[in-house]
Amino acid sequence: MNYRHSFHAGNSADVVKHSLLIALVRALQQKEGALTLIDTHAGCGLYDLDGDPAQRTGEATQGVLRAFADANPLLNDYRAAVQAVNPGAEPRLYPGSPRILAQLLRPQDVLILNEKHPEDAVALRSAMRDTSAAVHQRDAYELWLAMLPPRTARGVVVVDPPYEQLDERARITTTLAAACRKWAHGVTVIWYPLKDRATHSRWKEQLRKLGIPKLLGVEHWLYDADQPGIYNGAGLFIVNPPYAFTQALPPLLDALRAALAPDGHKGEIAAAWLAD
Numbered sequence: 001m002n003y004r005h006s007f008h009a010g011n012s013a014d015v016v017k018h019s020l021l022i023a024l025v026r027a028l029q030q031k032e033g034a035l036t037l038i039d040t041h042a043g044c045g046l047y048d049l050d051g052d053p054a055q056r057t058g059e060a061t062q063g064v065l066r067a068f069a070d071a072n073p074l075l076n077d078y079r080a081a082v083q084a085v086n087p088g089a090e091p092r093l094y095p096g097s098p099r100i101l102a103q104l105l106r107p108q109d110v111l112i113l114n115e116k117h118p119e120d121a122v123a124l125r126s127a128m129r130d131t132s133a134a135v136h137q138r139d140a141y142e143l144w145l146a147m148l149p150p151r152t153a154r155g156v157v158v159v160d161p162p163y164e165q166l167d168e169r170a171r172i173t174t175t176l177a178a179a180c181r182k183w184a185h186g187v188t189v190i191w192y193p194l195k196d197r198a199t200h201s202r203w204k205e206q207l208r209k210l211g212i213p214k215l216l217g218v219e220h221w222l223y224d225a226d227q228p229g230i231y232n233g234a235g236l237f238i239v240n241p242p243y244a245f246t247q248a249l250p251p252l253l254d255a256l257r258a259a260l261a262p263d264g265h266k267g268e269i270a271a272a273w274l275a276d
């Protein structure tokens with residue numbers, strides 16, 4: 001396990017992922033019933049944007065700092081979530097998905113976090129000590145299935161792996177199939193990086209074959225043409241997204257595309273159902 005999210009916190013992928021997570025949980029919270037939020041690959045919870053890892057890559061300048069430089073009110077909820085962990089106007093700390101989800105909790109909701117890396121698990125416990133979250137240090141795929149179905153009728157599983165392992169997509173596909181059998185109406189969010197269109201199309205085809213009736217794919221391509229060998233963007237697969245979320249999605253996606261487009265590029269962001 002070499003991946004450390006502290007090098008990448010607040011990058012463009014985090015902006016899209018965290019903006020959509022906020023919108024999704026808020027849409028589910030339009031109903032009073034309790035939610036269980038399960039973050040299988042939680043990371044450290046809170047990141048120092050002035051720290052050495054973040055400064056070495058400078059990725060936040062293309063992500064959270066662009067979102068802060070953009071006045072679009074559709075990004076207000078995202079900016080407020082980042083602002084909530086920052087005393088000043090400038091974001092110096094970045095809230096990972098655990099801190100963002102913790103901010104959204106109502107008294108009836110439950111938050112379960114998991115991080116396998118020993119150092120990041122310690123950091124996560126420390127970052128979450130003032131919250132009600134339960135923190136685990138287990139294998140994400142084992143925990144994902146072990147937690148289903150949760151005690152509350154509704155909930156969200158967030159799956160955000162680093163894709164260091166060659167079989168990561170295959171493990172997700174297999175675990176998702178089993179998870180849907182255990183909890184057919186649960187909401188699942190799977191983050192993925194976009195490197196090239198061919199690899200992505202192959203995986204989409206495998207996911208399509210699972211026959212999940214409501215599986216939405218969101219794709220964010222940063223550049224106007226594939227840049228060979230580099231990270232070209234990212235996306236989310238969302239199983240059972242609520243109607244209020246999908247209805248509100250198109251303008252939010254366009255706001256994210258416009259805020260995050262690298263200089264000289266328009267970028268592309270779209271959501272489409274995978275099921276035929």
Ligand SMILES: C[S@@+](CC[C@H](N)C(=O)[O-])C[C@H]1O[C@@H](n2cnc3c(N)ncnc32)[C@H](O)[C@@H]1O
Nearest residue numbers: 005041042043096097115116117139140160162
């Ligand atoms: C992309 S980061 C998570 C970022 C976080 N979800 C956020 O949005 O702030 C992926 C994390 O998964 C952890 N990880 C990798 N493989 C894992 C596994 N098999 N089980 C649990 N955690 C794992 C890594 O240590 C890393 O911290």
